[in-house]
Amino acid sequence: MKFLSPSWLSAALIASAMALATLSLATPSSAAEDKTLVVRFYDDPAGFDPANIFRIENENIAFNIFxxxxxxxxxxxxxxxxxxxxxxxxxxxxxxxxxxxxxxxxxxxxxxxxxxxxxxxxxxxxxxxxxxxxxxxxxxxxxxxxxxxxxxxxxxxxxxxxxxxxxxxxxxxxxKKEAIEAAGDQVRWKPVGTGPYYLDSIDVSSRIVLKRHDGYYKGPAPIATLDFHIIKDDATAAIALRNGEIDLLMRQSKEEQLQILKDAGFKMNHVDNYASSLKVMNFSDPILKDVRVRQAIAHAIDYPAITAAIAPSLQGAATSMLMPWMDVFSKDAPTYPYDPEKAKKLLAEAGYPDGFTLKTLGTSAQGVTEQQQFEIDYLSQVGIKMELELVDTPTFNQRRNKGEFMTASRLLPAINPDMILFSYLHPVNIAPKGLNGARYNNLELTTTIEAARAEADPERRMELYAKAQKIVMADLPYIPATSSNVFWPSKTNVEGVNINYLAQVNFWDVTK
CATH class of the missing domain: 3.90.76.10 (Dipeptide-binding Protein; Domain 1)
Structure with missing residues (x-):
């Protein structure tokens, strides 16, 4: 250890005192005190209670509070x-x-x-x-x-x-029990955690402000304030970033806007192939309970062509509920290449030679997406009329959680494959008790995933997970549509935006 002489120390103290008299000492911690990161938040917030939280944008807030x-x-x-x-x-x-x-x-x-x-x-x-x-x-x-x-x-x-x-x-x-009890019926708007940031204020129509938790066990975060501006429209958000009004976009989901920002030199923080987007087939529906109908829908839509046409940077085709980077992913499960003639044959065998009406629940915040427009066109070519029912986001979440739909969409971000397999396929989780909105119940599948989770032998474990994927892709309670790539464009001076496979960012790592 190096010691300083008393005379040198005295001189240093005097110099420091003089500097403080005119200007705050320029240390990294004090320099960070006034830093604010302005972030685009892209939808109506739905609350941050871990017991009932939904949607990735809300989970990003909770991830940094709890x-x-x-x-x-x-x-x-x-x-x-x-x-x-x-x-x-x-x-x-x-x-x-x-x-x-x-x-x-x-x-x-x-x-x-x-x-x-x-x-x-x-x-x-x-x-x-x-x-x-x-x-x-x-x-x-x-x-x-x-x-x-x-x-x-x-x-x-x-x-x-x-x-x-x-x-x-x-x-x-x-x-925290005391915080939950104090919040009462407002618990989703009054989160209290031990994470790097706490909720300072919220206007559900325009703004969410998080402040640095100075008592965080890893130490205070470099950024003092996270100021989330609710901007639903992607083009408006891109303009805000280009105009310097925003530092970081939480998601950019429009291919053309992403390319504009790339060309303008903004940083393309991203994670690829992080989750599958699925069409949920509700087994309680008298039409969809027939596996031939579900298989017909899968063969009728050319998802690789759709992704190539509208979002080659943001999407790819998905072939499973699990992602290829998961250690238990199997390539041996059935797939459903585009084949409209086979789709028509399956529909005729199921008793629907002239097709039927497929009602799809969606959100008014997104409107009719380009992907849905393509789906409507592809399905019409085999006789299926796809009708959209658009509701606000909270209603969409409630109805999807209760299983009140014919078909709906679901994104499956998860690092743990068991979370996907058990949450969305196990009968104890059939909606409204859990996330199994398809209301799927297959005894063979249930016993297989239970055995896989408990299995200690790696080889046997892989065999069981491969079997589970074969069963579910043959039954098709969920039709894999696309795999998602996530982009969070930012100014070039924003560092540390590491997006994990849940599409979350730990803002304790972020600096500017």
């Missing part, structure tokens, strides 16, 4: 410690988490402890909460807190992916 026992590295997508410093398990059945000490809640709610973890998970499991994520935690047999900084969870069956369950996403986000 923490989980684990979280996802923004660059690699790997599980990393968060509120838990470490964990251990010998059998994937009993998990012991060692919690960080001294972690502070936002807004003066004191220190985070094991009691907060138990409360958060019990709240999800409570039927009164009506959380669509309850199935993620129903595998828990017991939860204990032997001391304030230890949580021991015993599962009903082994689960090698349990670290995903307790991550900073939906049911894994930890809340």
């Amino acid at each position: 923490s989980g026992l684990t979280t996802y590295d923004g660059k690699t997508g790997k599980i990393v410690p968060d509120l838990a410093e470490s964990w251990e398990t010998k059998d994937n059945l009993t998990w012991t988490f060692r919690l960080r000490k001294g972690v502070q809640w936002q807004k003066g709610y004191g220190e985070f402890t094991a009691a907060d973890v138990l409360y958060s998970y019990k709240r999800i499991l409570d039927p009164a909460t009506a959380s669509p994520y309850v199935s993620e935690l129903t595998g828990i047999e017991t939860m204990d807190a032997p001391d304030p900084y230890t949580v021991v969870i015993r599962l009903k069956a082994p689960n090698g992916g349990f670290l995903h369950t307790v991550a900073n996403y939906h049911q894994g986000q930890i809340v």
